[in-house]
Amino acid sequence: MINIYNKWFGYSILGIIFVCFVDLGRKYVLDKNMIMVDELIIYLAIFAGVLGTLHFILDRKCRYPREIKPKSLFYVFLLAISVYAFNMSFTRSIYYASDVTWPVIMISLAAIFIYLYSSLFFDDSPEFDWKILVGVLLTVAGLGIISVYFTE
Amino acid sequence: MIFKGKWFILAVTAMFIVVILDAGKKYILDLRLLNPNELIIYTSIGIGIFGLLHYFCDKKCRTLVQFNSKIILFLFMLALMGYLFNVVFVNSINLSPDVTLVGLIVSLNIIFIYLISSIFFEKSPSFNFDVFFGLILTLIGINIISKNF
Numbered sequence: 488m489i490n491i492y493n494k495w496f497g498y499s500i501l502g503i504i505f506v507c508f509v510d511l512g513r514k515y516v517l518d519k520n521m522i523m524v525d526e527l528i529i530y531l532a533i534f535a536g537v538l539g540t541l542h543f544i545l546d547r548k549c550r551y552p553r554e555i556k557p558k559s560l561f562y563v564f565l566l567a568i569s570v571y572a573f574n575m576s577f578t579r580s581i582y583y584a585s586d587v588t589w590p591v592i593m594i595s596l597a598a599i600f601i602y603l604y605s606s607l608f609f610d611d612s613p614e615f616d617w618k619i620l621v622g623v624l625l626t627v628a629g630l631g632i633i634s635v636y637f638t639e
Numbered sequence: 640m641i642f643k644g645k646w647f648i649l650a651v652t653a654m655f656i657v658v659i660l661d662a663g664k665k666y667i668l669d670l671r672l673l674n675p676n677e678l679i680i681y682t683s684i685g686i687g688i689f690g691l692l693h694y695f696c697d698k699k700c701r702t703l704v705q706f707n708s709k710i711i712l713f714l715f716m717l718a719l720m721g722y723l724f725n726v727v728f729v730n731s732i733n734l735s736p737d738v739t740l741v742g743l744i745v746s747l748n749i750i751f752i753y754l755i756s757s758i759f760f761e762k763s764p765s766f767n768f769d770v771f772f773g774l775i776l777t778l779i780g781i782n783i784i785s786k787n788f
Contacts, residue, residue, distance in 0.1 A: 498731030499744040505724035506748045511755055512717045521710050526701060529694045534718030535725075536687010542722075543680045550677060559672040560681070566663050567685025571693075573656040574686075580649035588753050593650035595746035597657040602739040604662050619784050623739065626780030630749055632773030 513578060514587035524582045528574050592634035599623050664729060665738040675733045679725050743784065747777075 516522050543549055580590040602623050606615040667673055731741045
């Protein structure tokens with residue numbers, strides 16, 4: 488049973504709130520034609536970089552890049568590329584979609600693949616369990632039904 | 640059928656990138672290659688650098704002085720929310736036994752996104768029993784996962 492008093496659960500709930508703001512906010516500025524898609528991607532990324540730099544200055548425990556193994560830095564570089572690629576795909580997707588809910592439901596399907604990948608390849612993750620996979624599939628199916636039957 | 644068109648292809652692409660992203664973050668944290676804060680900081684700085692490169696390559700991108708202050712404030716708030724999301728998400732996947740659990744809980748945002756968009760956005764869907772059934776199915780799914788973990 489998931490312990491809702493665990494820290495990770497609290498962080499996840501906070502994550503829901505922040506991701507709602509971000510997704511709805513992006514759709515809002517794009518719907519109102521306040522900004523072009525590429526401009527939104529560019530400036531959000533630049534601001535994220537500024538916030539990251541501020542965090543670096545304020546966090547005394549953060550090591551300098553020269554103190555980190557090149558392999559780790561390479562992974563971070565790949566992650567940054569992935570985030571940027573995700574931002575480009577996702578922001579364009581919510582721009583073209585009639586409702587922001589459709590792209591979000593597609594993204595939620597990632598849960599299935601993440602579960603399969605982590606349970607098969609990660610040492611720290613629990614062993615693959617069919618019951619859990621059924622749960623994941625039901626969850627995603629439920630989310631899919633919610634999206635499909637939304638009346639516009 | 641709603642699941643077609645440009646947005647769908649882009650969303651599927653984004654979905655696969657999310658798999659790489661979330662699994663990659665968990666991999667780095669599990670192997671203790673970086674601590675959560677370092678991961679957040681250096682990923683954000685990397686994104687900022689890519690944003691700058693994109694800015695210099697995109698001739699159509701307006702400079703900040705060409706936007707009104709309201710939009711700049713809105714962009715900054717969005718970036719801040721995105722950064723805070725990154726902070727809580729990375730810490731959550733660091734502490735959770737499996738990255739899937741965090742992904743599942745965060746995916747519940749779709750319900751809130753629907754509710755908020757139906758209230759505040761022009762396209763407002765009304766209550767639908769099929770949607771309610773979908774919600775029950777989702778909750779059953781979450782319950783199965785939580786009991787079997």
